Amino acid sequence: xxxxxxxxxxxxxxxxxxxxxxxxxxxxxxxxxxxxxxxxxxxxxxxxxxxxxxxxxxxxxxxxxxxxxxxxxxxxxxxxxxxxxxxxxxxxxxxxxxxxxxxxxxxxxxxxxxxxxxxxxxxxxxxxxxxxxxxxxxxxxxxxxxxxxxxxxxxxxxxxxxxxxxxxxxxxxxxxxxxxxxxxxxxxxxxxxxxxxxxxxxxxxxxxxxxxxxxxxxxxxxxxxxxxxxxxxxxxxxxxxxxxxxxxxxxxxxxxxxxxxxxxxxxxxxxxxxxxxxxxxxxxxxxxxxxxxxxxxxxxxxxxxxxxxxxxxxxxxxxxxxxxxxxxxxxxxxxxxxxxxxxxxxxxxxxxxxxxxxxxxxxxxxxxxxxxxxxxxxxxxxxxxxxxxxxxxxxxxxxx
Amino acid sequence: xxxxxxxxxxxxxxxxxxxxxxxxxxxxxxxxxxxxxxxxxxxxxxxxxxxxxxxxxxxxxxxxxxxxxxxxxxxxxxxxxxxxxxxxxxxxxxxxxxxxxxxxxxxxxxxxxxxxxxxxxxxxxxxxxxxxxxxxxxxxxxxxxxxxxxxxxxxxxxxxxxxxxxxxxxxxxxxxxxxxxxxxxxxxxxxxxxxxxxxxxxxxxxxxxxxxxxxxxxxxxxxxxxxxxxxxxxxxxxxxxxxxxxxxxxxxxxxxxxxxxxxxxxxxxxxxxxxxxxxxxxxxxxxxxxxxxxxxxxxxxxxxxxxxxxxxxxxxxxxxxxxxxxxxxxxxxxxxxxxxxxxxxxxxxxxxxxxxxxxxxxxxxxxxxxxxxxxxxxxxxxxxxxxxxxxxxxxxxxxx
Numbered sequence: 172x173x174x175x176x177x178x179x180x181x182x183x184x185x186x187x188x189x190x191x192x193x194x195x196x197x198x199x200x201x202x203x204x205x206x207x208x209x210x211x212x213x214x215x216x217x218x219x220x221x222x223x224x225x226x227x228x229x230x231x232x233x234x235x236x237x238x239x240x241x242x243x244x245x246x247x248x249x250x251x252x253x254x255x256x257x258x259x260x261x262x263x264x265x266x267x268x269x270x271x272x273x274x275x276x277x278x279x280x281x282x283x284x285x286x287x288x289x290x291x292x293x294x295x296x297x298x299x300x301x302x303x304x305x306x307x308x309x310x311x312x313x314x315x316x317x318x319x320x321x322x323x324x325x326x327x328x329x330x331x332x333x334x335x336x337x338x339x340x341x342x343x344x345x346x347x348x349x350x351x352x353x354x355x356x357x358x359x360x361x362x363x364x365x366x367x368x369x370x371x372x373x374x375x376x377x378x379x380x381x382x383x384x385x386x387x388x389x390x391x392x393x394x395x396x397x398x399x400x401x402x403x404x405x406x407x408x409x410x411x412x413x414x415x416x417x418x419x420x421x422x423x424x425x426x427x428x429x430x431x432x433x434x435x436x437x438x439x440x441x442x443x444x445x446x447x448x449x450x451x452x453x454x455x456x457x458x459x460x461x462x463x464x465x466x467x468x469x470x471x472x473x474x475x476x477x478x479x480x481x482x483x484x485x486x487x488x489x490x491x492x493x494x495x496x497x498x499x500x501x502x503x504x505x506x507x508x509x510x511x512x513x514x515x516x517x518x519x520x521x522x523x524x525x526x527x528x529x530x531x532x533x534x535x536x537x538x539x540x541x542x543x544x545x546x547x548x549x550x551x552x553x554x555x556x557x558x559x560x561x562x563x564x565x566x567x568x569x570x571x
Numbered sequence: 572x573x574x575x576x577x578x579x580x581x582x583x584x585x586x587x588x589x590x591x592x593x594x595x596x597x598x599x600x601x602x603x604x605x606x607x608x609x610x611x612x613x614x615x616x617x618x619x620x621x622x623x624x625x626x627x628x629x630x631x632x633x634x635x636x637x638x639x640x641x642x643x644x645x646x647x648x649x650x651x652x653x654x655x656x657x658x659x660x661x662x663x664x665x666x667x668x669x670x671x672x673x674x675x676x677x678x679x680x681x682x683x684x685x686x687x688x689x690x691x692x693x694x695x696x697x698x699x700x701x702x703x704x705x706x707x708x709x710x711x712x713x714x715x716x717x718x719x720x721x722x723x724x725x726x727x728x729x730x731x732x733x734x735x736x737x738x739x740x741x742x743x744x745x746x747x748x749x750x751x752x753x754x755x756x757x758x759x760x761x762x763x764x765x766x767x768x769x770x771x772x773x774x775x776x777x778x779x780x781x782x783x784x785x786x787x788x789x790x791x792x793x794x795x796x797x798x799x800x801x802x803x804x805x806x807x808x809x810x811x812x813x814x815x816x817x818x819x820x821x822x823x824x825x826x827x828x829x830x831x832x833x834x835x836x837x838x839x840x841x842x843x844x845x846x847x848x849x850x851x852x853x854x855x856x857x858x859x860x861x862x863x864x865x866x867x868x869x870x871x872x873x874x875x876x877x878x879x880x881x882x883x884x885x886x887x888x889x890x891x892x893x894x895x896x897x898x899x900x901x902x903x904x905x906x907x908x909x910x911x912x913x914x915x916x917x918x919x920x921x922x923x924x925x926x927x928x929x930x931x932x933x934x935x936x937x938x939x940x941x942x943x944x945x946x947x948x949x950x951x952x953x954x955x956x957x958x959x960x961x962x963x964x965x966x967x968x969x970x971x
Contacts, residue, residue: 222895222903252891252903254920287888288921395896397888474874475794475966482967488687489794491652495622496795503622503652520654521688560960566875567882 172427174434178312178328181343182366184208184406187311189318192299194247194285194292202296203318203345204268204303205242205362210278211404213239214375216382218399224251225261226281227400233265233277237371239404240275242362243268243303244282244319246347250291251283251397260293267300284347284360284398285321316345319360322565323347323442329434333427335420338411340367342424342431344403348439359386361401361435367424368407369414376416377425378403385432388464389440389554390471403428440554445562448480452553453541462499463551466542469497470553477558480538485529487515494542505545511538572827574834578712578728581743582766584608584806587711589718592699594647594685594692602696603718603745604668604703605642605762610678611804613639614775616782618799624651625661626681627800633665633677637771639804640675642762643668643703644682644719646747650691651683651797660693667700684747684760684798685721716745719760722965723747723842729834733827735820738811740767742824742831744803748839759786761801761835767824768807769814776816777825778803785832788864789840789954790871803828840954845962848880851939852953856946862899863951866942869897870953877958880938885929887915894942905945911938 180187187205194201215234217227233239243264250257265279272279283291306314316326330343344363369377382401407413414420441449452470457463470476473493479486487508494501508516511532513524532538580587587605594601615634617627633639643664650657665679683691706714716726730743744763769777782801807813814820841849852871857863870876873893879886887908894901908916911932913924932938 220892220895221901222891222906249888252888252916252919252921254918256920286886287892288916290921395892397892397895473794478963478966481963484968486686488649488652488797491622492620492687492794492797495620495797501621506622516652516688518654519652520656521652521690558963560963563878563881563958563960563963566878568884 172331172333172430175330175332175341177330177343178316179205179343179345179362179364180309180312181330182341182364182406183408184366185364186307186309187315188303188306188308189314190299190303190306193295194245200314200318201245201247202299202303203244203315204307205315205364206272206307207240207364207404207406209406209408210238210240211406212237212369212371212374213402213404214371214378215400215402216378218395218397220395220397222252222397224249224283224398225258226250226283227398229261229265230280230400233280236277238278239280240278241268241272242280242282242402244360245296246284246319246321248285248289248291249283249287249398251287253288253290256290260291263293264296267297271300271304280402282360282400284319287397312343312345319345319347321347322444325442327435327438329431331427331431333423335367335411335414335423338409340409340411341365342427344431344435346435346439348442359399359439361386361432363403363431365403365405366407366409367405367414368409368411369405369424373414373416373421374403374405377421377428380425381429381432384429385436388552389436390468436554440556443556444565445559446556447559448557449537450480450555451539452555453539453550455541455543455550456546457544457549458500458547460549460551463549465499466494466497466501466544467551467553469493470540470542471555474558477555480533480557481559483530483533485510485533490540490542491516500546501544502546507543507545509541572731572733572830575730575732575741577730577743578716579605579743579745579762579764580709580712581730582741582764582806584766584808585764586707586709587715588703588706588708589714590699590703590706593695594645600714600718601645601647602699602703603644603715604707605715605764606672606707607640607804607806609806609808610638610640611806612637612769612771612774613802613804614771614778615800615802616778618795618797620795620797622652622797624649624683624798625658626650626683627798629661630680630800633680636677638678639680640678641668641672642680642682642802644760645696646719646721647685648689648691649683649685649687649798651687653688653690656690660691663693664696667697671700671704680802682760682798682800684719687797712743712745719745719747721747722844725842727835727838729831731827731831733823735767735811735814735823738809740809740811741765742827744831744835746835746839748842759799759839761786761832763803763831765803765805766807766809767805767814768809768811769805769824773814773816773821774803774805777821777828780825781829781832784829785836788952789836790868836954840956843956844965845959846956847959848957849937850880850955852955853939853941853950855941855943855950857944857949858900858947860949860951863949865899866894866897866901866944867951867953869893870940870942871955874958877955880933880957881959883930883934885910885933890940890942891916900946901944902946907943907945909941
């Protein structure tokens with residue numbers, strides 16, 4: 172398994188493009204298109220928010236046949252809570268690409284990200300469609316990755332090459348993150364491609380597993396988006412023996428997809444709104460897998476812990492408090508807490524450490540917190556960032 | 572029912588005091604004592620965090636006989652996650668007051684608030700105890716209220732006088748808030764007194780109801796404390812006919828206690844760390860009471876919504892998103908959202924309003940958000956504040 176260049180266009184048969192069509196005031200790219208040469212097996216996971224953008228609803232409809240060939244996405248406007256007109260606009264996005272590429276409307280997936288509740292300027296998107304299609308290229312991943320960003324500072328791309336039997340196979344993806352990140356069962360925006368031949372059922376299963384272990388373990392601000400989705404298209408052009416569930420090939424493919432997603436998930440945390448730190452919260456020896464993840468997420472979500480990270484203040488009492496209010500079995504008398512490699516809490520009491528040592532750990536850019544519950548054999552890791560004055564600044568004037 | 576002065580010492584038979592014993596670097600008051608002339612019926616509600624400070628554990632023990640006569644509390648140190656030594660220190664706090672007042676140890680309740688995980692400087696508390704007792708006074712509520720503050724800027728006191736039959740009865744209380752405020756079933760620190768004669772069972776019931784409708788509906792930062800508690804002592808010295816459950820007198824007493832608590836809960840929000848705004852989130856027409864509160868709390872907790880409040884940006888899409896991820900029945904097509912009195916969302920689509928009107932509402936110091944779920948007949952209100960750069964600043968350097 173080796174990392175390669177090319178992002179979502181690394182697998183055979185995929186082209187992409189991204190451009191500025193007039194939605195973003197900043198005049199940055201705000202429209203992206205990913206297209207496969209052939210119809211693909213396709214799968215998606217979506218936000219579990221009960222308020223869902225029209226693109227989420229429409230994609231579920233379009234994926235009923237587990238098939239797709241193109242993804243069009245705009246940034247700068249979420250097209251959510253925009254009434255019936257919003258649905259018509261999402262359908263119009265799919266329609267214009269369907270006509271330009273001469274493919275079925277149902278084979279076009281749609282995504283939007285940005286401000287909620289504002290009408291989508293659909294005419295700008297329709298006007299830009301011919302140029303968007305004309306510019307499709309085998310090297311277009313970077314442009315597409317730029318076209319889906321909102322408050323992100325950098326592009327998020329990843330690609331891997333690995334063997335299925337004797338065939339070289341590739342997975343590539345682009346994503347965006349930055350804010351309103353607290354995925355549950357689904358994720359932010361992530362568009363993945365692969366040239367692997369794989370059954371629709373195996374693709375769905377691999378996607379759900381990989382998203383659960385990666386995107387669902389990150390949190391930036393505890394707010395779950397209305398537009399989250401991860402989509403994957405499999406062209407089959409690598410001509411490997413078709414991957415089916417429960418085989419060694421399936422495990423190889425799943426692990427590769429998970430690796431690509433984890434790379435993107437970590438990129439999202441590093442580029443989180445206002446973030447200055449990258450933090451891993453590892454929970455060990457929980458009674459169940461769910462407990463391990465619940466405790467890790469509870470700590471990763473704590474505003475107070477995240478403020479302490481920003482201030483480089485090794486205030487581990489806040490870690491203990493957040494572990495204590497997680498919905499999980501725990502016994503404070505068995506819990507141990509490590510900051511980096513330093514044990515600071517053992518059996519309900521602190522282990523005295525020199526302040527200078529703990530301060531040095533919290534002053535680093537990459538921080539690992541380990542919480543050992545001392546109860547069972549399950550572990551989980553959650554990823555988060557610090558909570559900075561800049562996060563508040565960015566989000567106090569998001570629309571202006 | 573009328574508001575009176577005197578806080579926790581307003582009811583007959585209660586004296587209080589507060590002083591600086593040497594815990595806080597700021598040299599502000601950090602020790603408080605409340606004493607009743609006679610043994611009282613007593614009740615408490617406590618944090619549901621699984622990590623609990625030793626004072627929480629010990630108070631539950633001391634309240635087994637539903638009786639207490641004094642409350643000693645320190646600020647500047649939570650005495651939590653401090654091991655066996657921490658428990659001994661909490662017991663020592665009760666013991667020194669028991670000796671000085673010649674009352675049973677079990678009749679002394681203990682509370683601590685401040686940094687988690689640091690050993691409590693118990694010698695300073697013991698040394699200050701004689702002076703603390705000497706200074707007890709009928710006018711001491713203000714000093715005690717100051718002695719329990721941490722990052723609070725102002726004292727929190729309230730008292731009411733009302734009639735039970737032909738007897739004048741009083742309830743008084745002090746509280747502290749400011750941060751790590753997200754009560755579940757219990758609350759922050761609140762010490763209440765009453766001269767009403769009331770059965771222990773009625774007192775417990777009234778306390779649980781009142782806390783549920785007041786302290787449990789506020790959130791400052793979504794972090795639940797390890798030291799939360801609300802205690803109430805009833806001296807019976809008003810000589811009213813003893814209040815029992817299920818009577819008109821019980822309803823009058825419960826409503827009065829709820830009014831005192833709501834006054835304090837609102838004071839907490841107004842004085843929240845870094846807060847510049849006071850926000851009521853009213854949810855109407857929910858299918859169940861629990862749903863109404865879940866949606867109200869979800870919105871009140873949203874970091875993004877709270878940042879928008881700070882920036883006076885009427886970004887109601889974040890309200891819709893937070894309602895959508897609450898654990899409650901909801902249908903976005905039936906939801907309506909009002910900012911102040913302005914309807915901005917109806918049947919899944921926005922109602923166009925002039926930006927200047929919405930901006931003016933969000934620029935106010937007091938803001939009311941109403942979310943109508945259009946499903947049933949239940950309502951609930953949650954109280955919150957904005958999320959400011961100052962909140963982050965305060966909590967990035969809490970210990971330094």
